[in-house]
Amino acid sequence: MRRLEPELFLRLVRGELRNPAAAVARMGLGAAAIPYGLAVRARNLAFDLGWKPSSRASVPVVSVGNLTLGGTGKTPMVEWLARWYRRRGVRVTLLSRGYGHGGGINDEGLVLEENLGDVPHLQDADRVSLARIAVEELEAELIVLDDGFQHRRLARDVDIVMLDALDPFGLGRLFPRGLLREPIGSLRRASAVVLSRADTLDGEPLAAIRRAVDRVAPGRPFLLTRHAPIDLLDADGGSGPVADLAGKRVAAFCGIGNPEGFRRTIRPLCGEVVDLRVFPDHHRYDARDVAELTEWARRSGADLALTTQKDSVKLRTSTLGAVPLRVLRIGLEITEGLEALEGILAPLVRPVPGG
Incomplete structure (x- = not known):
């Protein structure tokens, strides 16, 4: 199949292209989403049952990820977390896969490097190996894993999942028919759910997202944030x-x-x-x-x-x-739920000996 340009792909899956060829293309994408969904579910089940092992780092790991393709505010959240821990004297290292880096640090990494001068950032597909480097060579006391929700090879202590208020559930369909990387039910693995750009919604639309999250992941802290x-x-x-x-x-x-x-x-x-x-x-x-x-x-x-x-x-x-x-x-500004998030993050700060 000929690769679609991102903008054309989005118009297609959103139903903005309305002609017979687009309808046939959407049917094809829907068919392709079936084996994709089966593969995602099988992989998650293998990790859930322990058939695929997760490696645990010797320091706490906080993951920031999402359910959907596209930007949901992960990078501002990673920066917020790194600053939160650095203010408490914790040595933090960031780990990411580095999409689009072309052999060097990618654009998101350069932004984090520019904004967080005292926080090392390692990029590679093998984040288990990166975690060892972070601890053994950089003396990290805590790792923040960027775009880590689907990277289950590295165990994490806190799993923060970002949803974008403009399209929180990826059109409600799995890729390639929609924008979901995995089913909405995967939110059950989340420690907290963060709605970015929440200031663009109010009233019933915002309440509907909150209800949808609570149905699949009851009791999870639900934070509202804005891009400030x-x-x-x-x-x-x-x-x-x-x-x-x-x-x-x-x-x-x-x-x-x-x-x-x-x-x-x-x-x-x-x-x-x-x-x-x-x-x-x-x-x-x-x-x-x-x-x-x-x-x-x-x-x-x-x-x-x-x-x-x-x-x-x-x-x-x-x-x-x-x-x-x-x-x-x-920058990311948390407008609701800060206390609940801090209640999850604070236990990972190791007490100072003799403090």
Whole structure:
């Protein structure tokens, strides 16, 4: 089967393409989801019954993951956790697979490296081996596992699962017919469920998500968070207030898992978002991209161009021609459920001898 471009694939599975060819394609994707689902369930059962072993690190492991494809706010959550433990004097190491790294640290890793200068970050598909390196060579006292919900080879003490309020359950269908990486019932393995971008919902839609989670994972802490704009950065290390966007005509672009989430974050901050250009997740920008973006920004008539920190670490430029380029740095703000989460995290902090 010919590989679909991400944007076309999303339009197809969401039902936005309505023609006979699209209908047939969705039927084919639905058929492909059946063996995928059987394989996922068989793998999880093997781990649940101990037929597939999980290796336990000699220090606590906190995993951050999700149920769906695309961006759910895992990286801001990982950063929040690392800061929480560092404030308590715990030596933390981050582990991730490193999707799209191409032999070096990937874009998400570069963002974490930029924001967490005192927290080592290791990337490799074999996170069991990385855990040993973290403990033996980096003297880690706690490991934060990024995108670890499906990586069951490494046992964890806390499993945090992120849901995105814009599409918490991946269209309710398993990949490739939908965006679910595994069935919703897998939330039973979660220690806590975190709803990102919860500020985009209120009333019944928010209550419906809470009820759906409680049906499959009763009693789990359910946290509400928002993507809180922190500041505006440039490639030269400068920082300015988010208020500088007020009244500006902004041309935005991104290559992230959830571009609609970026749009919703920036829209109330600007005078007008004149355009949003979307690239595939983990897109590697080259000279041609920069030239095209420069021309695009010029034609848009924008006062400035805006992108994400994940994109900027691969561009390292403060302008697109005559148009200034700024980076919106985002942090995770927990608006409900902080006390419950801290009750799960705190027991993993080892007491200081003689304290």
